[in-house]
Amino acid sequence: xxxxxxxxxxxxxxxxxxxxxxxxxxxxxxxxxxxxxxxxxxxxxxxxxxxxxxxxxxxxxxxxxxxxxxxxxxxxxxxxxxxxxxxxxxxxxxxxxxxxxxxxxxxxxxxxxxxxxxxxxxxxxxxxxxxxxxxxxxxxxxxxxxxxxxxxxxxxxxxxxxxxxxxxxxxxxxxxxxx
Amino acid sequence: xxxxxxxxxxxxxxxxxxxxxxxxxxxxxxxxxxxxxxxxxxxxxxxxxxxxxxxxxxxxxxxxxxxxxxxxxxxxxxxxxxxxxxxxxxxxxxxxxxxxxxxxxxxxxxxxxxxxxxxxxxxxxxxxxxxxxxxxxxxxxxxxxxxxxxxxxxxxxxxxxxxxxxxxxxxxxxxxxxxxxxxxxxxxxxxxxxxxxxxxxxxxxxxxxxxxxxxxxxxxxxxxxxxxxxxxxxxxxxxxxxxxxxxxxxxxxxxxxxxxxxxxxxxxxxxxxxxxxxxxxxxxxxxxxxxxxxxxxxxxxxxxxxxxxxxxxxxxxxxxxxxxxxxxxxxxxxxxxxxxxxxxxxxxxxxxxxxxxxxxxxxxxxxxxxxxxxxxxxxxxxxxxxxxxxxxxxxxxxxxxxxxxxxxxxxxxxxxxxxxxxxxxxxxxxxxxxxxxxxxxxxxxxxxxxxxxxxxxxxxxxxxxxxxxxxxxxxxxxxxxxxxxxxxxxxx
Numbered sequence: 001x002x003x004x005x006x007x008x009x010x011x012x013x014x015x016x017x018x019x020x021x022x023x024x025x026x027x028x029x030x031x032x033x034x035x036x037x038x039x040x041x042x043x044x045x046x047x048x049x050x051x052x053x054x055x056x057x058x059x060x061x062x063x064x065x066x067x068x069x070x071x072x073x074x075x076x077x078x079x080x081x082x083x084x085x086x087x088x089x090x091x092x093x094x095x096x097x098x099x100x101x102x103x104x105x106x107x108x109x110x111x112x113x114x115x116x117x118x119x120x121x122x123x124x125x126x127x128x129x130x131x132x133x134x135x136x137x138x139x140x141x142x143x144x145x146x147x148x149x150x151x152x153x154x155x156x157x158x159x160x161x162x163x164x165x166x167x168x169x170x171x172x173x174x175x176x177x178x179x
Numbered sequence: 180x181x182x183x184x185x186x187x188x189x190x191x192x193x194x195x196x197x198x199x200x201x202x203x204x205x206x207x208x209x210x211x212x213x214x215x216x217x218x219x220x221x222x223x224x225x226x227x228x229x230x231x232x233x234x235x236x237x238x239x240x241x242x243x244x245x246x247x248x249x250x251x252x253x254x255x256x257x258x259x260x261x262x263x264x265x266x267x268x269x270x271x272x273x274x275x276x277x278x279x280x281x282x283x284x285x286x287x288x289x290x291x292x293x294x295x296x297x298x299x300x301x302x303x304x305x306x307x308x309x310x311x312x313x314x315x316x317x318x319x320x321x322x323x324x325x326x327x328x329x330x331x332x333x334x335x336x337x338x339x340x341x342x343x344x345x346x347x348x349x350x351x352x353x354x355x356x357x358x359x360x361x362x363x364x365x366x367x368x369x370x371x372x373x374x375x376x377x378x379x380x381x382x383x384x385x386x387x388x389x390x391x392x393x394x395x396x397x398x399x400x401x402x403x404x405x406x407x408x409x410x411x412x413x414x415x416x417x418x419x420x421x422x423x424x425x426x427x428x429x430x431x432x433x434x435x436x437x438x439x440x441x442x443x444x445x446x447x448x449x450x451x452x453x454x455x456x457x458x459x460x461x462x463x464x465x466x467x468x469x470x471x472x473x474x475x476x477x478x479x480x481x482x483x484x485x486x487x488x489x490x491x492x493x494x495x496x497x498x499x500x501x502x503x504x505x506x507x508x509x510x511x512x513x514x515x516x517x518x519x520x521x522x523x524x525x526x527x528x529x530x531x532x533x534x535x536x537x538x539x540x541x542x543x544x545x546x547x548x549x550x551x552x553x554x555x556x557x558x559x560x561x562x563x564x565x566x567x568x569x570x571x572x573x574x575x576x577x578x579x580x581x582x583x584x585x586x587x588x589x590x591x592x593x594x595x596x597x598x599x600x601x602x603x604x605x606x607x608x609x610x611x612x613x614x615x616x617x618x619x620x621x622x623x624x625x626x627x628x629x630x631x632x633x634x635x636x637x638x639x640x641x642x643x644x645x646x647x648x649x650x651x652x653x654x655x656x657x658x659x660x661x662x663x664x665x666x667x668x669x670x671x
Contacts, residue, residue, distance in 0.1 A: 077339075125278055126278050130278055137281070137284050137336050140333075
């Protein structure tokens with residue numbers, strides 16, 4: 001019994017040691033050596049061209065993407081367009097705009113729809129082209145696209161008065177091979 | 180009123196070889212060729228009309244296809260694409276998958292783009308005011324429908340199915356119905372145009388058929404008439420020739436029988452010993468001699484006519500002095516004119532140029548004219564021989580005329596007097612015998628020598644026959660050497 005207690009104490013100490021800052025990645029996968037910085041690309045927030053909104057603050061953007069704001073100033077209902085879970089663009093929005101993970105976001109929308117605080121759940125689209133077409137077709141739609149996927153069928157919205165090309169723009173998505 | 184007929188060959192073509200005779204002669208000689216030419220011309224005319232009608236029908240058919248059939252096809256495509264626009268929009272209602280809804284939206288937009296392009300093309304092609312008006316209305320109605328369609332699509336994509344259905348029922352259905360009616364009206368317009376053009380083609384075809392039948396009928400009629408005319412002309416000529424030949428045989432028989440009767444009678448008298456003494460014998464000998472010469476002359480004339488039948492008799496042409504010709508004529512006809520008691524008056528214009536001719540043939544030709552003057556100039560018993568200079572179309576010529584103050588000729592007889600075997604009924608009635616070959620023979624000789632005959636005659640006043648001879652060309656004279664080498668002349 002004393003030997004078991006000693007083992008448990010040792011294991012607890014080891015866990016505390018590996019749980020220290022700087023070792024989180026190592027805890028969930030194989031050791032990867034020194035951390036590498038992947039190239040990034042701006043992630044543009046896009047709306048329908050008929051939408052009169054040109055600029056959104058980070059706070060307003062968060063409220064929109066969390067479904068807390070349901071209508072645009074012109075009265076049009078806001079339709080949120082998201083990529084499928086796991087896509088880098090979605091990760092960026094969750095991390096930098098919603099500041100939630102997938103489950104938290106899911107719970108948030110389930111709760112909102114149940115209580116009636118949120119009217120419509122986000123539309124999930126498979127690819128960037130779908131997002132672009134959706135935003136083009138729906139006047140109240142808002143979505144996100146890599147800057148390279150944006151064309152003149154949609155309109156880019158400034159975030160905190162920054163355009164994606166600007167230096168202080170906050171939203172960036174990692175560019176992985178194959179993305 | 181006394182009928183007077185004066186004909187001059189140089190002024191009136193009916194005198195020597197009348198135009199009608201020439202045409203008939205040509206028809207007889209070239210009837211097959213003429214018929215072929217006629218048929219060819221008719222076929223060519225028919226061909227031209229057929230080709231023109233075919234081209235017209237072809238152009239009309241192409242026009243119908245290009246304008247009406249093609250237009251109908253395009254309108255059919257427009258109707259289909261308009262339905263496709265609506266179908267794809269409504270299909271988007273059947274799913275909640277946003278990705279699938281977007282595919283339907285894309286299909287709807289592709290179809291509406293084709294419709295918009297088609298309407299723009301129709302508007303561009305519209306020319307009639309009604310078409311322009313219709314195109315404008317269609318464009319407007321289609322734009323209205325598209326704006327509602329966009330709202331419906333947006334509602335579907337937003338997930339507001341109820342709102343989408345409501346929008347479509349309130350605005351989409353009526354506006355699409357207006358578009359459908361507009362397209363049907365366009366289709367009717369094309370139908371009407373096609374019907375009108377088809378009616379035009381049918382009219383053109385009917386007109387062409389009537390024209391073809393008419394032309395073919397005309398061609399058939401023309402050919403039949405030509406064949407009939409040729410056959411009739413040949414038949415009449417054959418009948419006329421046979422009649423003339425019969426008359427000729429009768430006339431020659433008569434001409435031969437008289438001297439034969441005299442010869443027979445004289446021979447009988449001599450054989451029976453009724454002729455005694457040298458004086459009677461001489462008298463009978465002279466009679467026999469004259470009758471034999473008369474018969475011989477008649478036979479010679481017939482043989483000469485036969486030899487000139489094909490007008491290819493060869494003569495030796497040489498430069499001749501007119502005086503030489505007239506003197507030869509006088510010598511050969513002296514006995515005849517003197518015997519008949521005719522006074523011959525001769526006038527030769529001084530300084531006449533030489534003529535090209537065959538002395539023997541020319542003498543024979545002029546002998547016939549003098550013989551006729553003796554035969555038909557009894558009332559006046561006067562013969563005028565005149566040689567003078569004249570001008571023809573081809574240049575200078577020499578004319579030798581033989582005139583008489585005899586019975587003359589009626590106007591209607593003149594066109595026939597140069598025909599072989601022709602004998603005037605008036606002359607027959609007057610018991611003036613002949614073969615009907617003299618003037619024909621004279622004409623043939625004149626034409627063969629490059630000249631011609633003309634006549635001026637007045638009934639009961641007299642006649643003047645003129646032989647027109649070409650002047651010998653200087654070059655030819657120089658080549659042949661006038662007088663020194665007469666036989667070196669060209670033969671015709």
